[in-house]
Amino acid sequence: MKPRERRESGERDLFRARLDQIINMSHELVKLARVIDWRFIEEKCGEVYADGPGMPPLPTRLMAGLAILKHTFDLSDEELCARWVENPYFQYLCGEEFFCHQLPFDRSSMTRWRQRMGEEKIIALLQESLAVAVKTGAMKPSDTRRVIVDTTVQPKNVMFPTDAKLINRAREKLVKLARKHGLALRQSYVRVGKFALIKHQRYAHAKQFKRANKALRKLKTYLGRTIRDITRRIAGESGLKPVFARLLHLAGRVLEQNRHQRGRKVYSLHAPEVECIHLRSSSFGGQVGKGKPHRPYEFGVKVSVATTLKRSKGGQFALHAKALPGNPYDGHTLAQVIPDMEAGIGTEIERILADAGYRGHNAPLSHKFKVFTSGQKRRMTPSIKREMRRRAAVEPVIGHIKNEHRMERNYLAHQHGDAINAILAAAGYNFSLLLNWLRLLLRLLMAALFSQFRPIEA
16 A cells, blocks of 8 residues: 655644744755655655555655654664654654654664665665755756766674684574574583683684684584584474574584685674675785775675765765675776666766776776776876866765764665665765755855845944
């Protein structure tokens, strides 16, 4: 069943005052709520629903407004729910006409809505942020024709992985699941496993690696015995095999993988999609950390971010953000990024600037000679050389998106959570720029009004 969308009804209540009567209608959130094309978002997000019997879902404006507020103000779901009840401007943005003293939704509804929308529908919020920027004069349509592209890492909310911790954690999860389903194991290794993990950590800290490796072998032995014990006991139980299948598979991968293994590895049991991304610099041909000697490795997913070459009146807007699982080479992401970017902004890209990591790119043939990288010699005119000095403008955009709009640590589960969080973080960054722009316009308007009524000095 399709959601019952909210419309301005103009209703009045004898015992309650309307929100537009008790709040400042010149507030930037009120102006943003009025300039957003909610019907466009409703049409895009409403495509996932089908007509039929059942309870109607929550209004699209309510859920989309919550997603905008969450990433604009860097709030968790719990913090957002607490502030929404207290803040009438938050409620007005979400389409409420009267002040609500209780939440009209459950916190888990936000998670289910994000999962139902997916990456294809959530991108409508990023598109609308750019449309609002053009509508309010914060950005010109021509600004989107020349862009800067770069990649970053969106870390996952996982503990720093070590072999000993992963092996011990896999054994603990298997033992816990066996106890939950009443499976009597030969031995749980709870006490000796914990003791072996402590010994490994202390020996590794003291650089006594022979003793540390001996403790690690003990942990592997305990995990292997637990896997074989559970496998024997569920051999004849058809109902228990599907319950243990996923965890046994992950535990087996953790047990078999080694430090120098090539290919995919398991770095987290609750998020096996996590990848280890080594930040390297190819400028000098060596494996040097790209400005992060304290953090040469990051665990998450690679994300492509694009911004305008020219800084608009309202700021440096983010045009595109996309999660790229599989840790691809930067230059091999353009075949996927460029068509998605053009579909999102609705115009053809005239020029793309990138760093040296995009050499040997696989851009489509229509854009093959529109991509310029740092250090390139051929086809570099004086105007393009001047524009290349602006290439580093994407770095502060990435920094703001990560530090202030929830890309620094992704709490959403699975690969679709990586994709959704990247798009919402870019949309939240754009909406924060729009709020600053609307606030600035109000100040300029008030200054112009006061200057007209300034008394004339004698």
